[in-house]
Amino acid sequence: MTHTQISLTRFLIEAERDGHINADLRLLVEVVARACKRISIAVGKGALGGVLGDAGEGGQASINVQGEAQKKLDVLSNEILLEANAWGGHLAGLASEEMTTSLPIPETYPRGRYLLLFDPLDGSSNIDVNVSVGTIFSVLRCPQGVAAPEDQHFLQPGSAQVAAGYCIYGPSTMLVLTVGHGTHAFTLDREVGSFILTTRGMRIPEETREFAVNMSNQRFWEAPMQQYIGDLLLGKDGPRGKDFNMRWVASMVADVHRILTRGGIFSYPLDSKCAPKGGKLRLMYEANPMAFLVEQAGGAASTGRMRMLDVVPSSLHQRVPVFLGSRAEVAIAEDYHRRHDAIRAPA
Numbered sequence: 556m557t558h559t560q561i562s563l564t565r566f567l568i569e570a571e572r573d574g575h576i577n578a579d580l581r582l583l584v585e586v587v588a589r590a591c592k593r594i595s596i597a598v599g600k601g602a603l604g605g606v607l608g609d610a611g612e613g614g615q616a617s618i619n620v621q622g623e624a625q626k627k628l629d630v631l632s633n634e635i636l637l638e639a640n641a642w643g644g645h646l647a648g649l650a651s652e653e654m655t656t657s658l659p660i661p662e663t664y665p666r667g668r669y670l671l672l673f674d675p676l677d678g679s680s681n682i683d684v685n686v687s688v689g690t691i692f693s694v695l696r697c698p699q700g701v702a703a704p705e706d707q708h709f710l711q712p713g714s715a716q717v718a719a720g721y722c723i724y725g726p727s728t729m730l731v732l733t734v735g736h737g738t739h740a741f742t743l744d745r746e747v748g749s750f751i752l753t754t755r756g757m758r759i760p761e762e763t764r765e766f767a768v769n770m771s772n773q774r775f776w777e778a779p780m781q782q783y784i785g786d787l788l789l790g791k792d793g794p795r796g797k798d799f800n801m802r803w804v805a806s807m808v809a810d811v812h813r814i815l816t817r818g819g820i821f822s823y824p825l826d827s828k829c830a831p832k833g834g835k836l837r838l839m840y841e842a843n844p845m846a847f848l849v850e851q852a853g854g855a856a857s858t859g860r861m862r863m864l865d866v867v868p869s870s871l872h873q874r875v876p877v878f879l880g881s882r883a884e885v886a887i888a889e890d891y892h893r894r895h896d897a898i899r900a901p902a
């Protein structure tokens with residue numbers, strides 16, 4: 556018998572039969588995956604598609620709710636995800652990193668039980684230089700009795716997520732997904748047009764010798780982060796007793812994908828530039844879905860001071876410091892923060 560490939564569709568049907576998801580959640584993931592295929596096509600065309608560069612008209616850059624200049628592909632990816640998800644009947648509302656407020660599903664369509672949050676194109680500063688970017692998504696339940704959800708209904712801790720994933724647009728396009736029963740990777744077969752299961756049950760090695768951080772921010776970091784990275788850089792000659800390698804793509808999806816594949820620790824810590832905002836990365840669209848995927852692969856995710864999935868959000872676009880990856884290494888990074896805070900705490 557020839558080796559049977561397992562498509563995303565088959566994987567989801569089997570997950571439904573196993574009682575891990577229901578038909579609505581299956582449809583939701585299928586629709587997001589289909590939208591990602593369209594984004595993948597647009598990203599893949601590059602300059603030939605006329606989609607590179609900044610969004611906006613008449614030399615005026617378009618600025619999103621985050622105060623960041625939008626790329627044409629940020630806007631296009633957001634539109635693709637909104638359009639694909641509006642009419643299926645599986646969602647009650649949507650929220651996007653690129654939109655000021657959440658959107659209830661229009662009354663012209665049936666409303667479902669789930670809330671979808673997404674960063675339509677993460678790492679978009681990398682688009683114009685042809686480096687991997689990705690779409691990140693998170694799925695929550697719409698609270699009971701709420702027909703037209705507002706921002707407050709999305710403010711649930713990451714531990715309430717029922718599904719999360721990302722699609723990476725790299726040398727190959729891959730969808731990495733969890734519905735709370737492991738983290739699984741699918742590779743897009745471009746000829747056939749379907750995602751095929753290529754790794755069932757990704758596992759992040761517990762220990763690592765590789766870290767990912769934007770070192771140019773070093774002088775702006777808090778003291779415990781300075782000490783932690785300082786000790787990694789001392790390598791064999793320092794308290795860690797081993798040499799560390801460093802990688803930084805500046806595309807969270809690519810950095811997290813490497814960590815899910817071969818381990819490591821990713822961090823975007825608090826620094827004096829981003830401290831007034833609470834951090835650089837967004838809790839609801841970036842940190843929480845990645846934390847769910849990483850935990851489901853045996854890793855850990857933290858703010859440096861608490862488990863990421865336990866953070867109770869206070870606003871839709873809230874930002875947080877992020878440490879995630881190999882479990883033992885995240886625990887060590889947390890330890891530097893704990894020891895520092897204990898010394899500074901009043902007796």
Ligand code: AHM
Binds near residue numbers: 623676
């Ligand atoms: P974005 O959502 O505006 O693309 O910002 C998030 C990105 C992450 O993908 C990446 O980890 C980080 O910003 C890179 O930041 P920096 O440019 O400071 O290295």
Ligand code: MG
Binds near residue numbers: 841
């Ligand atoms: Mg982003």
